[in-house]
Amino acid sequence: MKQDTRRPRDAASTTRLLWRPTLGTMMLCTAATLAATSLPMAARAQSAVAAQQRITLDIPAQPLGTALTRLADQTGMRLIVASSALSGKRSTALRGSYAPDAAFAALLLGTGLSHSFTGPNTVTISDTDTTGPFSALPADALLLDPIRVQGTSDGELGIYALPGGAAYIGRDELERYRGAGPADMFRGEPGVLSGEARNGAGSIDPNIRGLQGMGRVAATVDGAENTLMVYQGYQGVSNRSYVDPDFIAEIEINKGADVASFANGGQVAMRTLRAGDIVKPGETVGFRLNLEFSGNTSTPVAGNRSGYAYSNRIGQPGSATPNATGMNRPGTFEATDTAWSLLGAYKGEDSDFLLGFSHRARGNYHAGTEGPVSNPLSTGPRDLCYTTTCIPGAYPDYVANTGIANYRAGEEVLNSQSESRSLLAKGGWTFGEGQRLELGYNGFRGRNGDVMASRQYGPETSATQREQMTETDLDSLTLGYSWQPAETGLIDLDATFYLTRLEQRNAPRGLGRDPETYGLPADFLPGSETVMMGATLGNTSRLDTGAGPLALTYGASWKMEDTRPTPGTKEVEGWLDLRDARRDEIVAFTKAEWEATDWLTVNGGLRYQHYWSEDRNTDPETDRGATHTYGVSRDSGGWGGTLGLTAQVNRDWQLFATYSDTLRQPNIYESATAFTFSINEDVTPERSRNWELGANFLREGLLAAEDQAGFKLSYFNWTVDDYLGRVVTVDPDAQFPLWIEIDNIHQARFNGLELAASYRWGGFQADISANYYTEVTFCRTADTCDSRSLYGDYATNQVPPEYSLSLSLTQSFMDERLTLGGRVTHVGPRAIGHGDVTATGASAFISLVDWEPYTLVDAFAEYEINDTVTARLRVDNLTDRFYIDPLGLTTQPGPGRTLYAGLTANF
Template identity: 35%
Template sequence: MALSLACAAPFAHAQDANGASSAMVDYQIDAGPLGASLNRIAAAAGRTLSVDPSLLQGKRAGAVNGRLSIEQAAAQALQGSGLQLATTASGALTVQRAPANGVERIGTLRVQGDQGNRTQLGDDRVSPADRPYASPQSGAHLSLQQIERSRGTQAGDIFKSVAGVINGDNRNSGALDLNIRGMQGFNRVPVVIDGSQQQVTVYRGYAGVAGRSYIDPDMIGGIDIQKGPSSGAEGVGAIGGVVSMRTLNAEDIISSDKDWGIRLKGGFSDNSTSPPPAFTTGGLRNGGRFLTACGGGRTCTVQQLPTEFADDTGMDRPSTGTPAGGSGSLAVAKRWDQFEVVGVYARRKTGNYFAGENGPGAPEPHYAVSRTTDSRGRWVEYTNVTFDGLNRFRAGEEVLNTSVDNQSWLLKVTWKPSPDQALEVGRMKYQSRYGELMPSAILRGEGALQSALSDVDADTWTARYRWQPANELIDFKANAWRTALDNTIRNVYSFPALPPEFTYIETTYRQSERWGIDATNTSRFITGWGDFALQYGFTHGKEDVHPISAKQSFSSNNAKREESSAFASAEWVPVDWFKFDAALRHTRYKSYDREITRVPSQSRPITYTDVHLQGRDSGNTPIAAITFTPFEGVQVYARYAEALRMPGLFETSSGPVPSMFAMDLRPEHAKNREYGINLMRDGLFAEGDQARLKLAYFDNHVKDYLTRTTVQLEGWVSAPVIENIDNADFKGYEISAEYRTPRFFGELSGSYYTYTNFCHSDRAYPTRSPACYAGGVTDSYASNHVPPRASGALTLGTHQFDQRLTAGTRVSYTGNRPTLPRASNIIPVVDWGSYVLVDVFANYRLNDHVALDLGVDNLTDRYYMDAMTLGLMPSPGRTVRLGFTVNF
């Protein structure tokens, strides 16, 4: 049995897990390509090692000599490669990247044969690709190769194949605003980049709000997603889940036979054009009511029906394959005995894209004729012109305000004073000029308008330390970080029926700073009562939001906030077929609004009190899970998890949304249940194959859900405020599956919601019946956070020509937003309609140094709108991407 090669995730033959892991073999292997050396090691031992072939590209191994176990021989071959030997949760041997901070694991590797469970808490030796299929919690891992394959045209496109995860408002601003199982915004789903957070909440007018985090895809080395409450340092306030990203490391750039490396990437895409000047119009204009005929003695002035409701502006779509946008990046790395340096620069520029031209959804005029006749037989006839379709943009039209022009750079320095310690310090800069659309603007006046471009500047500083000695009681991590984000948003407004002064650009200035520290230690024990792992630590963070100096704006908050958390979690594996997980977190926060708010009394005569809004609260939340392994490679689990999200600054301070009553806000309290089955089998149908499957049912209940709503007060008719409503509920099913062989691979993901519900508090319209709505309460931001009832994606691919060619296709389905009863709403709820998309991809390695990439997004040129969009704007039509990667 030899080395098993596959794409993106490791492979191993099932019987190997039962074999002896310490058999000694005489090795005499000369230096050579790493893949060939590992193949000879595995063959001599009669074992199978699994490895993603892309990890071996350009890497060489030194000579391997002596009487060694397979673990010792593989460790010799892997020395200096940035890779390490590990075990999957099923006990099979695999090769994976070394930990991100470069710390080496000292001590022997324990291979546990056919043991069904093992402690995994904080264990880097468990393959990241396997961890979601061996955990009593839903999640996902996106490798560097998967990110490259699913890049698309926006940062949020890389999540298209992840069940239950959607990027909200994906075509506006180039930011990430992730929705996990209906939870979105207000830091319910933290996006963590190298341990830091930058998310800010941006007011989107009548459409609600958007939470935004920024990163260029060329900076990302890998992504791990946890769904639901998390017990670790990154899980503070994460009632929806955590998306944790790591940036590029030296191991991503340097091959095994060198101490330096260079990675150069470049490419272009079609289907876009440079944005036009501000106030350029787009889409169909308003229809109207036209007097088109009269008779019976009635005289009238007939109005001519328009033959066109827009000019040809924006209809000059370039032909397929015409370069219109591009991206490029340069990554360099150097390694010394105790130091590593990584530097990355990336540039990306794409203009306004064009909508697709096929399928239903594009607007068409509809004419309705009505006639009125008076008592004398005189009649007049009117023709009403309205438009159907998803929005006002025509098929194949330029979609305004969708351009992105950004540059990023990253610098990281790692110091390793000893093999078991590493200190990494880094700084990342992201600057972007992008199109920004206030969603409600399309519904007013004469249709869509091109805005002046907006700007964002995000700075991130990080310091990360790890100490991982041979002592199983110590696996210590400490992080410190700071992020600063300056955002200038420019929106245009035009009201043709009003004087010229009502055509203007509104500029909003906002500055956000966040700081954080955390420390975590993991201790592992092997006792007569089973294996134990304990993880414990604390976090502390500060946030300060204020208008940019000398540029005051009514829609900017001006407040500060602190939040701390202490946590502890444990895993206990008393026998091979049973595992118990438990965790407890304590969280507390306080906030202070620098602005003064006038708070009215709730009775007559009305009096006012000037106050600085303040918030303060604390609480404890548990997590518990049990996992049974009735058969080898099969797990059945049940999990109960709670989490608190303390009110954020957008909710507890004055700003663009009325919050004068937001003085006694309570934290959101998630109480989630999940039941699932994991399947992780190697050699299930053939030698060298790998099967992974996760089926899960979730029942998520959030008590005291925070949102904007309209409440009825004594002495007042009603008022829109930020308010705790009684609860928000989401229930449904998810599936994630992978099957891989050395020549073929397939991935399947899907989600289906069986139940959604939002219930008013007693304070909001106490006489209203019913008090609960499946699509969001009155005037609530939640209305646009309800995901499609059904969605899924199927990816099929192949490896050919000695693994040099990888090609495949992805077919994705997104269903309608559920047709649900909603309370009356001033917030327009976007219905995008169901759609099916087909994407294709290919990667060909010319040699060990040069690779070409080809991708076609929306192959059928479908006219559609992304799920969870806030603005009435179509998504990109067929887009061809061609790129290259050169490694030295």
């Protein structure tokens, strides 16, 4: 939850030594010497009153020090605690309406710690064992308040106390570096990218450590999935999840499998704003208005073409003729687009509510000018080669593009326009002792430029501005219930349910039949409608075993996906045969966390999952010319598990090791027949065996009295046995010689190193991240492994960069009213090349969309005009770099230098 992070401006406040337990390095304090029995009677009375005032809380499970800080902030209390007592401990979630006394009791349940009010607004955390670390506090220790740091949140530093791969993106970072589209939210996060960043903007397709698509990474908004598979011809498939960054409060990323999740590669959990993010402390009603103006775009004109028209004919000299449009880039300070959002919220003692609306419209952006732009060059004679033969010198003077895309410097990038409208409504009610019910609605209506990837995949392909845009309608309902009674540690219950309807309509991609022939409008857009439902029920019981605290979590999850063509689609698309199928999956799980000693924690989990799929597409057209397998129903299941060790070496250093063995069952795209894509009844699920070894470092007072530092370094070794990929078979003697289906290859491996580090001191903040892949390997068989992607497989354009680096710097001035900052990100080359490990089969059936290494520079400035209004200015791609994002299916460059200016009013 975003809070007012400015320190008080009174002179007395500047002399305080502040405390922030998210670092896990709490300063030793003395309040234990101020025992409750020594308090004056008036102070005790005030403490009793404070302890009875109820407050609505929503504190997720996290490191105990972080949770205590949040609770202290929300109750207005000061904490007295020794760092050694909190080391390695985690809290349970705390949701509901509590008096402070009951809230602290519930949060500390099962930790071996207790609390007492030792002053009017002071809570002392003590060890239930009188011989514990609180029994010998030094008499000269200081009383410390919770710390609040400009531009940070508990989650940002909390990742340095979490064992395993984890990342966190807070609201401040989302506002300062939001980029041109949702995919840009992940820029600078080690090991995390989003595919198809520019084509069909408005969606994300997360890639975590090389795994992407087909359900390998779960992307959720308030716990609800909304993933859609979009057919892109032979070139591949886009896995799109839709989100409006205006409403995202924070993003938590888990790299790897969890026994409660269906994904084997990780989870991207996005939380939307709550009432507490809008309503100011001490008030019950609040509003937030955000206005933004930006430039570097032009109005799309249907039929415009990009770059050069390349003409290379057999026996004739080649040529390259520049297209007449696209070079009308506006001035740097010319505003061409607008965006706005308005949110209102109410937060009472036992209930809260939020309602928000957002609108954003953008024309086609212009590419940068510095870099590998379109550059026609005569390369002399070129042979014309077929599969087995070549005609020497068939092209006497071949003209090729030496750039990475057929776009000139500063040219308008066609089909990059977008428009969206979003509605967010959320309500929460607390009742009883520790019970909370939440209901939410997320609506999204988007219109985006979209390119059929198989029509724009080479550096000499000239793009054409399409008249029709892709349209997306998303409606998502979420329902959550939690119960955590303070009097017992056996119940910490969470139940969630979601229902999502996602419809996407795009220009015809099949036969392109006239819609009016079938009684449909001339501008009819075919598409698909997908309904998704899911539910999870889980409980955590905390026990004192006598051999250390034990937390047991157990429960079950279910999700369903049902997809079918919208009415009229089959008639217009013809042989494309869009999928018509349903898929269900369940998982039952249990996991345990045992604090074996005060420095060693052991955790493990076990799960069983099962899925069922049904292909309803049983009536193909007779002119298909191919024999497919239709109407297949499948089901299979299996076991998986996790194991982890965490060693708290000392106050600052933590070592961890994690292992998971997880199945991924074929998703709905892999379980239904469409076009030349057939069901393979013999496939087996993927099995991911993932290792990670690493170290965390958290410290306050590293170089200065009040500085904070965090460091995470890890090595990951991901092995996916029976990796599911697209296999292309060519049989000249068959009725239909080209055959495509999902099949298992022997193995895929993704190994590498990741680094994240942060340093904060006063108004200064520096964050560094880096990752490096030591191995990316695909093995068609056990004996045919190579560091090249496979011909015909979707993974061709899911191979991540070999390395990437990011550095961001922030500094506050003028009593923290003015904040300046910037970020530099560098993206290296592809980790591996493109080829067939067996040197057999079809040619390059899926084209490699390559990029050259590039560096982007972004900068921002924020100025708090008063306590209500903040002005913002940011510049993306300051050096105007021409580049192509990794993991794209089309040769579509990213935006050039773009200036954004906005105002945010909180009242």
